[in-house]
Amino acid sequence: MPDRTLSCEAARALFARYAAGEPSPALARHLDECDACLEACMEEALRHPPAVPVPADFRERVLAAARREHDAAPLPGDLWVQVTAACLPAILGVALWWVDPNLQLLRQPVVCATALGIETVLAFVWVWRVKNSAA
Amino acid sequence: LEDFAEIVEQHQASVFRTLARLTGEREGIEDLAQEVFLRLFRALPHFEGRARLSTFLYRIMVNVVNDEWSRRKQARRMDAIGEAALDVPHPAPGPAALLERSRFQEALDTALATLPLRDRMLLTLHYQEARSYEEICEVLKLPMGTVKTRLHRARERLKAALKEWIAPCQTAP
Numbered sequence: 001m002p003d004r005t006l007s008c009e010a011a012r013a014l015f016a017r018y019a020a021g022e023p024s025p026a027l028a029r030h031l032d033e034c035d036a037c038l039e040a041c042m043e044e045a046l047r048h049p050p051a052v053p054v055p056a057d058f059r060e061r062v063l064a065a066a067r068r069e070h071d072a073a074p075l076p077g078d079l080w081v082q083v084t085a086a087c088l089p090a091i092l093g094v095a096l097w098w099v100d101p102n103l104q105l106l107r108q109p110v111v112c113a114t115a116l117g118i119e120t121v122l123a124f125v126w127v128w129r130v131k132n133s134a135a
Numbered sequence: 136l137e138d139f140a141e142i143v144e145q146h147q148a149s150v151f152r153t154l155a156r157l158t159g160e161r162e163g164i165e166d167l168a169q170e171v172f173l174r175l176f177r178a179l180p181h182f183e184g185r186a187r188l189s190t191f192l193y194r195i196m197v198n199v200v201n202d203e204w205s206r207r208k209q210a211r212r213m214d215a216i217g218e219a220a221l222d223v224p225h226p227a228p229g230p231a232a233l234l235e236r237s238r239f240q241e242a243l244d245t246a247l248a249t250l251p252l253r254d255r256m257l258l259t260l261h262y263q264e265a266r267s268y269e270e271i272c273e274v275l276k277l278p279m280g281t282v283k284t285r286l287h288r289a290r291e292r293l294k295a296a297l298k299e300w301i302a303p304c305q306t307a308p
Binding site: 018019020032038042043045053063 | 136139140143144147148151152155156161164165168169172173176177238239240243258259262263265290293294297298301
């Protein structure tokens, strides 16, 4: 049986002050015995949490961090440059073999130098983009 | 970035409030709140708008708090085996925070801390954030029946924990 010194109505009128920290042994006694009031008091406290201050500079801090991340994000083309650089030797090899199955062309310095030149340029482009995206 | 700034402005109070409830802390949650918004920032280009932004944010909050708990658990384990003396705050509120807060709210936070994170989120979303059952289902990826059952159980467990706290208060001055 709920504590008779306090009716449910009177108990509920005390909830807000009790939930805010004011001690009330009579209300505590009532809540210990009245499930409905305890639940109501609990719900009241859950609905109205103590204020949590947001630091004044919080928004600016988040935006600064987001800006840093945004600037450091990899360029969308990076993946394609990497895939192309990785595939190019194979593509060049197949193309050469297609044109010249006996690979006589590879014995000509001009062809070799051109292939190496293309590979070197692509490697430089790749390194440059990776460096820039990580800055 | 301008749109993102507006989102931060609009949701920061709710994020701080929810994180405070989930962690039982009032101070030192700025880092967690920042992590929540940064994860949102990273995910925004893929956000299709099928769910509400608030739903998306609540889901991120659950993940961030989960990760933080794992990190602290790991850090405590490392501390226990003497590999490093890490200064990791315990999930329970510190003495300064306890003094500043009301005792009933403190008891509520202590009782909440005994529940699993998912149940804490359930109670927080339902009561504090006044979210609909549908939205809670979406945030926690649970069916409606499960949400209602778990909410009922969580409420009962919270009530039992609060009763334990109330008993000694009956003779308090």
